[in-house]
Amino acid sequence: MNYDFGILWKERRKEVIALREIIERDEKICIAVSGMMVGYSVLFTVTDKRAILLGGRFLDKVRADFPLESIKNVGYRKGFIMSTLYFSCGDGLETISHISNLDIQNVVVALNKHSSKAQPQRSGISTADEIRKFMSLLNEGIITEQEFQKKKQELLK
Secondary structure: OOOOOHHHHOOHHHHHHHHHHOOOOOOOOOEEEEEEOOOEEEEEEEOOOOEEEEOOOOOOOEEEEEHHHHEEEEEEEEOOEEEEEEEEEOOOEEEEEEEEHHHHHHHHHHHEEEEEOOOEEEOOOOOOOHHHHHHHHHHHHOHHHHHHHHHHHHHOO
């Protein structure tokens, strides 16, 4: 684990210490960034093998491993200062917000570099936006749950 955590050490000390116990000896960290997920501050780390999420007050609220080969449809929305990252993994859509605009491009490159299935989405409407649109239609009663699930599966392929 040869990675300079720099400023992250001050902000995410608990997560960095926990990450050291999780990373395998032959695993290389590509990038580690701060973000927010489901209301918790997280450390999102991309290695040459997987993406790792650590967060929550006692590191027990958000903790997930995503093998890079299972990550698809990587996209992001850039805001004025912060960006939001979207990617699908299995049947789920993951969203990590409050990633610095300075880091988002490097995160996407790292995810795509090691994942043969990843499909970058920068221009136009992202998969996450499409799913949100259909979720809105479902909530308004315009489409059924079955129609929503069918469209979601089509978008995540």
